[in-house]
Amino acid sequence: QSALAQPASVSGSPGQSITISCAGTSTDVGAYADVSWYQQYPGKAPKVIIYAVTKRPSGISNRFSGSKSGTTASLTISGLQAEDEADYYCSSYTSSSTWVFGGGTKLTVL
Amino acid sequence: EVQLVESGGGLVRPGESLRLSCAASGFSFSSYSMTWVRQAPGKGLEWVSSVDSGDSSRDYADSVKGRFTISRDNVENSLYLQMNNLRAEDTALYYCARDKSYYDVLTGFQTYHFDSWGQGILVTVSS
Numbered sequence: 001q002s003a004l005a006q007p008a009s010v011s012g013s014p015g016q017s018i019t020i021s022c023a024g025t026s027t028d029v030g031a032y033a034d035v036s037w038y039q040q041y042p043g044k045a046p047k048v049i050i051y052a053v054t055k056r057p058s059g060i061s062n063r064f065s066g067s068k069s070g071t072t073a074s075l076t077i078s079g080l081q082a083e084d085e086a087d088y089y090c091s092s093y094t095s096s097s098t099w100v101f102g103g104g105t106k107l108t109v110l
Numbered sequence: 111e112v113q114l115v116e117s118g119g120g121l122v123r124p125g126e127s128l129r130l131s132c133a134a135s136g137f138s139f140s141s142y143s144m145t146w147v148r149q150a151p152g153k154g155l156e157w158v159s160s161v162d163s164g165d166s167s168r169d170y171a172d173s174v175k176g177r178f179t180i181s182r183d184n185v186e187n188s189l190y191l192q193m194n195n196l197r198a199e200d201t202a203l204y205y206c207a208r209d210k211s212y213y214d215v216l217t218g219f220q221t222y223h224f225d226s227w228g229q230g231i232l233v234t235v236s237s
Contacts, residue, residue, distance in 0.1 A: 001172055003154070033214070036223035038155070045205060045230060046147075046155065051223035052212050089155050093222065097169050099145070099157035 004102035011108040012080045020105045022073040022090030030071035034093035037075045041086050085109045112136040114206050114228035121234045132189040132206030140184035143209035146191050148202035196235045203230040
């Protein structure tokens with residue numbers, strides 16, 4: 001059950017777009033549509049921002065979008081805003097009937 | 111409004127036991143699978159265990175298998191995590207989360223994600 005691979009940090013200026021990758025394997029990201037992304041502010045619980053690879057929950061800005069190609073999922077945030085500065089985690093179901101999270105990516109808005 | 115409130119955390123010594131509870135309200139608890147996720151201080155999220163709506167199927171991370179037991183009481187609307195033989199590396203903030211399903215009519219796939227989370231409860235294992 002190795003964690004999905006995410007960059008430790010990404011940064012961007014307000015208004016720019018950034019993409020966070022989430023590399024898995026053929027037994028997790030590559031095998032299932034159960035890929036989701038979570039946003040977490042310091043001292044707060046995580047919040048789902050993308051589920052089923054590309055779907056946004058009600059109330060989540062359309063600046064957030066998800067995609068998947070093979071064994072790698074991606075989260076793109078367009079029109080970066082200061083309030084987007086947070087930690088982001090991907091997650092996937094696995095063929096072992098377990099779940100796995102990515103190591104997390106700290107987004108800094110310059 | 112969906113509410114999940116964890117309790118039962120605290121400071122214990124290595125080898126001791128602890129039972130976490132998660133009180134659910136605002137939704138039909140018995141209709142949802144539930145999950146425990148933990149986060150060590152300054153670290154990322156780690157899935158711990160999940161249980162289906164009827165308490166008939168339980169899955170565990172390798173790191174806790176054989177030591178932790180997940181269970182639920184659909185009458186009391188509560189989720190539990192019995193943690194035995196605790197180790198220093200079990201020190202973390204433990205979250206309970208609701209598993210929400212989504213059915214894509216175009217692909218025919220049913221997927222799950224964690225759509226509601228509690229505020230977390232701290233478990234510290236130290237001598």
